[in-house]
Amino acid sequence: MFSQKIWSLVFNLICSLLLLLPNESLSSPLSSSEPSLHSTSLNKRYNEKIYNIKITKESFAPDGFEREMYLINGQFPGPTIECNKDDVLVINVENCLNEDTTIHCHGIFQRGTPWYDGNPGETQCGIPPNETFTHKFNVNQSGTYWYHSHSRTQYIEGIVGPLIVHDPQDPYIDEYDEEIIILLQDWYHTDSKTLLATFLSPESQGVEPVPDNGLINGKNSFNCSAAPKDSVCKDAPLAGFNFVQGKKYRLRIINTSTFSAFIFSIDEHSLDVIEVEGMITKRHTVHRLPINVAQRYSVIVEANQPKAKYWMRGEMETTCFAQQNPNLNSLVKAVVSYAGCDDKDPSSKAWSDSVKDCVDLDASDLKPYKTQNVPDVDHKIKITISFQNDENNITLGYINNSTYKIDVKYPTLNKVFDGVTTYATDQNAFVIEKCEIIDLILNNTDNGEHPFHLTAQTCQTI
Numbered sequence: 243m244f245s246q247k248i249w250s251l252v253f254n255l256i257c258s259l260l261l262l263l264p265n266e267s268l269s270s271p272l273s274s275s276e277p278s279l280h281s282t283s284l285n286k287r288y289n290e291k292i293y294n295i296k297i298t299k300e301s302f303a304p305d306g307f308e309r310e311m312y313l314i315n316g317q318f319p320g321p322t323i324e325c326n327k328d329d330v331l332v333i334n335v336e337n338c339l340n341e342d343t344t345i346h347c348h349g350i351f352q353r354g355t356p357w358y359d360g361n362p363g364e365t366q367c368g369i370p371p372n373e374t375f376t377h378k379f380n381v382n383q384s385g386t387y388w389y390h391s392h393s394r395t396q397y398i399e400g401i402v403g404p405l406i407v408h409d410p411q412d413p414y415i416d417e418y419d420e421e422i423i424i425l426l427q428d429w430y431h432t433d434s435k436t437l438l439a440t441f442l443s444p445e446s447q448g449v450e451p452v453p454d455n456g457l458i459n460g461k462n463s464f465n466c467s468a469a470p471k472d473s474v475c476k477d478a479p480l481a482g483f484n485f486v487q488g489k490k491y492r493l494r495i496i497n498t499s500t501f502s503a504f505i506f507s508i509d510e511h512s513l514d515v516i517e518v519e520g521m522i523t524k525r526h527t528v529h530r531l532p533i534n535v536a537q538r539y540s541v542i543v544e545a546n547q548p549k550a551k552y553w554m555r556g557e558m559e560t561t562c563f564a565q566q567n568p569n570l571n572s573l574v575k576a577v578v579s580y581a582g583c584d585d586k587d588p589s590s591k592a593w594s595d596s597v598k599d600c601v602d603l604d605a606s607d608l609k610p611y612k613t614q615n616v617p618d619v620d621h622k623i624k625i626t627i628s629f630q631n632d633e634n635n636i637t638l639g640y641i642n643n644s645t646y647k648i649d650v651k652y653p654t655l656n657k658v659f660d661g662v663t664t665y666a667t668d669q670n671a672f673v674i675e676k677c678e679i680i681d682l683i684l685n686n687t688d689n690g691e692h693p694f695h696l697t698a699q700t701c702q703t704i
């Protein structure tokens with residue numbers, strides 16, 4: 243069925259850049275009834291981990307403020323999906339909403355299985371209401387990832403969860419005792435359809451809505467005196483983490499924010515960065531770790547302080563916001579409690595190391611654990627990122643002066659399989675040769691930071 247055809251390199255970047263190249267005519271697994279991806283050989287070689295996730299919309303109050311939001315298997319954040327490197331991951335997504343949805347496994351390359359990348363309009367059509375969609379793919383990478391809805395703004399209202407790929411050969415495996423997952427995100431009390439409509443109106447002038455709160459593992463408190471009169475709001479607990487003195491923890495920190503960057507720290511404890519988005523690094527010690535939207539870090543923390551409680555802090559970088567929310571408490575806290583400590587609130591001291599406003603950790607401080615040679619490039623693709631007003635004065639994102647238009651009915655990948663080689667300008671598709679190595683040079687001309695990411699990378703013979 244897929245015979246000896248060559249896959250093209252398909253990658254796409256969030257913010258709608260798409261690079262792809264269909265080269266020879268490709269047989270289309272999308273038109274076959276069951277895109278089972280050479281599963282017989284996979285099943286022979288690898289273990290299979292199966293997850294069933296059911297997406298619903300319900301009333302919930304992560305920070306004590308009740309609102310309608312999305313839950314996965316009745317919980318928020320969604321359940322942890324985890325497997326070992328080289329396992330096959332099967333994720334059955336049941337859509338119990340009255341709108342379509344998708345699930346994107348953020349950072350997973352999907353080599354050989356781009357149709358499971360969960361990008362509506364690019365790699366698939368949305369999963370219709372009351373339907374189940376099965377993702378099944380080989381995970382040939384390790385590290386800290388997350389999964390989220392890629393449909394409209396659904397992820398900012400709860401369709402998020404951690405995805406962890408363990409590597410039995412991880413060089414740091416003997417240097418920590420336990421793993422702890424930490425999700426940081428901004429949180430809004432207004433539904434995202436309203437926020438998006440406000441943002442995409444001439445009145446907003448491109449100024450992004452600001453969050454009402456921030457959450458650590460889906461929790462925080464909110465000062466209900468700032469809640470509208472007719473709302474339901476009550477005290478809610480902070481997230482808590484338990485340490486045992488003398489133990490070492492690998493914290494897997496995932497920024498599932500929409501807008502707000504955080505500076506993460508634990509009072510009086512150092513953080514040794516050992517992984518950046520799947521790449522194992524040499525140890526790099528910091529006290530305050532800036533983490534941008536969708537970024538992930540693993541840090542090793544040693545519980546080497548007196549038995550007590552300590553604040554874990556996620557400081558939202560509000561200086562990067564174009565407007566301010568007077569009710570926002572930008573310091574998101576959680577409590578780290580040592581076993582055997584007394585019940586008093588933490589009285590720990592925050593680290594005071596200065597961190598540059600609104601920029602990432604200096605990448606030159608992060609050295610890959612294993613030296614890798616940078617291959618020669620075949621050519622360079624330069625793109626300019628800007629925000630501009632369209633003819634109706636609505637601020638949109640542009641790549642080389644072209645704003646992307648989603649084609650929900652005919653996803654790009656289907657076009658690739660149908661042998662389409664030229665794309666409309668508003669598809670922002672850049673066609674490259676099979677297995678070419680390119681430098682992608684992004685020139686961000688906006689005054690805000692814009693993280694980009696690569697997905698559905700495929701370059702192999704199947």
Ligand SMILES: *[C@@H]1O[C@H](CO)[C@@H](O)[C@H](O)[C@H]1NC(C)=O
Nearest residue numbers: 338339340341370371372373
């Ligand atoms: C989905 O199923 C529910 C419960 O059976 C039903 O009420 C609803 O109308 C269905 N939605 C769609 C779009 O078919």
Ligand SMILES: *[C@@H]1O[C@H](CO)[C@@H](O)[C@H](O)[C@H]1NC(C)=O
Nearest residue numbers: 328353354380381382383702
């Ligand atoms: C996994 O990835 C490595 C490194 O990219 C590659 O050498 C290997 O062939 C891949 N294995 C499979 C089963 O795809």
Ligand SMILES: *[C@@H]1O[C@H](CO)[C@@H](O)[C@H](O)[C@H]1NC(C)=O
Nearest residue numbers: 464465466467468469569571
């Ligand atoms: C909540 O906000 C009100 C009004 O700003 C303020 O008076 C009160 O002290 C705040 N409560 C707490 C616990 O911070």
Ligand SMILES: *[C@@H]1O[C@H](CO)[C@@H](O)[C@H](O)[C@H]1NC(C)=O
Nearest residue numbers: 497501502503504533534535
């Ligand atoms: C998460 O990313 C958002 C968006 O860039 C950023 O504003 C926020 O500070 C980040 N949070 C953390 C903890 O880094």
Ligand SMILES: *[C@@H]1O[C@H](CO)[C@@H](O)[C@H](O)[C@H]1NC(C)=O
Nearest residue numbers: 623624625626641642643672
């Ligand atoms: C984007 O625009 C720049 C400047 O005009 C140009 O040099 C570059 O080749 C364009 N990129 C692509 C991929 O077309």
Ligand SMILES: *[C@@H]1O[C@H](CO)[C@@H](O)[C@H](O)[C@H]1NC(C)=O
Nearest residue numbers: 444447631632633634635636
């Ligand atoms: C867009 O905004 C500018 C400046 O505010 C105004 O002069 C212009 O009339 C607006 N155009 C439209 C189409 O609304």
Ligand SMILES: *[C@@H]1O[C@H](CO)[C@@H](O)[C@H](O)[C@H]1NC(C)=O
Nearest residue numbers: 625626627628641642643644
């Ligand atoms: C975008 O359009 C403007 C105005 O026409 C032009 O000056 C600029 O060079 C273009 N940028 C790119 C990257 O093509």
Ligand SMILES: *[C@@H]1O[C@H](CO)[C@@H](O)[C@H](O)[C@H]1NC(C)=O
Nearest residue numbers: 624626627683684685686687
């Ligand atoms: C990025 O774009 C700006 C505005 O078009 C231009 O002035 C600058 O030279 C570009 N930078 C690079 C490195 O190409």
